[in-house]
Amino acid sequence: MHIKAQDLGYTYMKNTPFEKKALDGVNLEIKEGSRVAIVGHTGSGKSTLVQHMNGLLIPSEGSLTAGEMEIRPGTKQKTLSKLRQRVGMVFQFPEHQLFDETVEKDVAFGPMNFGLTREEACGRGRDALRKVGLHDESLYKKSPFELSGGQMRRVAIAGVLASEPEMLILDEPTAGLDPEGRVKMMELFSGWQKESEARSYVLVTHHMEDAATYADYIFVMHQGTVVLEGSPEVVFSHEERLQQWGLGVPKTTKLLIELSKKANTPINVASFSVEDTAKEIVRLLKGDKRDV
Amino acid sequence: MFDNLIIGQYVPRESVIHRMDPRAKLVCLFLFMIVLFIGNRIIALLPGILFVAVAFWLAQIPLRFFAKGLRLIVIIITITFILHLFMTREGNVLVDIGWLTIYEGALTQASLIAVRLFLLVILASMLTLTTTPIDLTDGLETLFGPLKKIGVPAHELALTMSIALRFIPTLLGETEKIVKAQLARGASFSEGSLVKRAKALIPLLVPLLIQSFKRAEDLATAMEARGYDGSSERTKYRELTWKRSDTFMLMVTILTGVMILILRG
Secondary structure (H helix, E strand, O other), X not given: OOEEEEEEEEXXXXXXXXXXXXXXXXXXXXXXXXXXXXXXXXXXXXXXHHOOOOOOOOOOEEEEEEOOEEEOOOOOHHHHHHHHHHEEEEOOOHHHHOOOOOHHHHXXXXXXXXXXXXXXXXXXXXXXXXXXXXXXXHHHHXXXXXXXXXXXXXXXXXXXXXXXXXXXXXXXXXXXXXXXXHHHHHHHHHHHHHOOOOOEEEEEEOOHHHHHHHOOEEEEEEOOEEEEEEOHHHHOOOHHHHHHOOOOOOHHHHXXXXXXXXHOOOOOOOOOOHHHHHHHHHHXXXXXXXXX | OOOOOOOOOOOOOXXXXXXXXXXXXXXXXXXXXXXXXXXXXXXXXXHHHHHHHHHHHHHOOOHHHHHHHXXXXXXXXXXXXXXXXXXXXXXXXXXXXXXXXXXXXXXXXXXXXXXXXXXXXXXXXXXXXXXXXXXXXXXXXXXXXXXXXXXXXXXHHHHHHHHHHHHHHHXXXXXXXXXXXXXXXXXXXXXXXXXXXXXXXXXXXXXXXXXXXXXXXXHHHHHHHOOOXXXXXXXXXXXXXXXXXXXXXXXXXXXXXXXXHHHXX
């Protein structure tokens, strides 16, 4: 789905002593079928921004267009159900949203809200559960609260995927997971996105490595506005500016930058996987000075 | 979503009311409460109205913000007013159109109750708006202190209250998050019949309860791990000091009370 924000602004608790401007004049465009990351320091407004994309928040100023739907100040919540079916959202600690008696029913909650019958919804729910790696059917009749933490998170994500959205908003979905769990979780979303050309996701993250690996385009937010955007190569070539905003570059890039300084030779620092980084180092050691 | 809720909120300001000793505020509120219900004529309540108005002006709380937060209370008071108006049968008949009869006594009675409740709610919410939760519980604890001798667990009560107050914002934040997560899954909290709306709350209440239990357990474990035992000889880093201005405020409250007593019929 195509997303476009124009001069988007949002103020929390408007007209109270606690008024706080969270977004100010945000302009951005996300193309259909793309993998996008939004990075920024705590409080930079990234979560507020993505909550506009499925209409959870209505802009205080400007507008946001998602597909054919235009949301501006004053748009009514009731008109947004269609949009929420097309844009799924995985929050930080999604397991906190589980509530139903059985795993199967909980996963079917979304599709049933969007007008499917119980059987259809359960069918989609089972597909989604298999997709997130829960193949053991005896689990489906259990209460979600009997499961382990990792399983609960998978069930919650299945609950979002079951509505078959075109676009996923991932608000730090890997928070609190160990490194292995993080990779598995991100591979799951990456695999989901590749299944169809129309599918896209927006990843909100603190991890520059995740942003570099799982996104083709990155937006950097600072104090409620987009301050830098571009491909990972472009964004992570601005190490100093990123540091000013309380951000860094991926560890591999950091290593190559340091090596490049020490060896006094230019290196292609835009290698984000361990393999590519190793190749770059080998090339440096061999003294291969071909242009970078 | 809960932008207009003012219960348990603290608005930081540098006002006379903010600087008052919490004990003084609690005692004033308590006295005022009793006196309000002694005043049995609208005229008798006039000093009370003036008192609350001046206190509100001194506290420097933005009027619009406050008025918005009181909306629900105003609705409740209006309903009480209407009920009293139709249920009381005293004095002369004022209006009589077929099925509807309003008595004179009913009108005075209803407005009396409404004014009392209104003043009470304003003053009580001003207490939490101008006092930090920690000051409030400290104040309560010292006020209840003498009751320890007859076995009232003053410290534990104060602690329970401060924990409850402390977790109001947390709980609101949690609620907002779960509401959003369920809205994103197509739930709707504001459509359909009453039964449907009540049912729609289940996906919100179950996670909220589970989270609260978990949090309570974590908190208990954390406190026990640190060997918390507040009932034994505990010294305090922050100590309350009773100032001359607090005595003055107390005098003003008593004076208001006396005036109400004189004016009552």
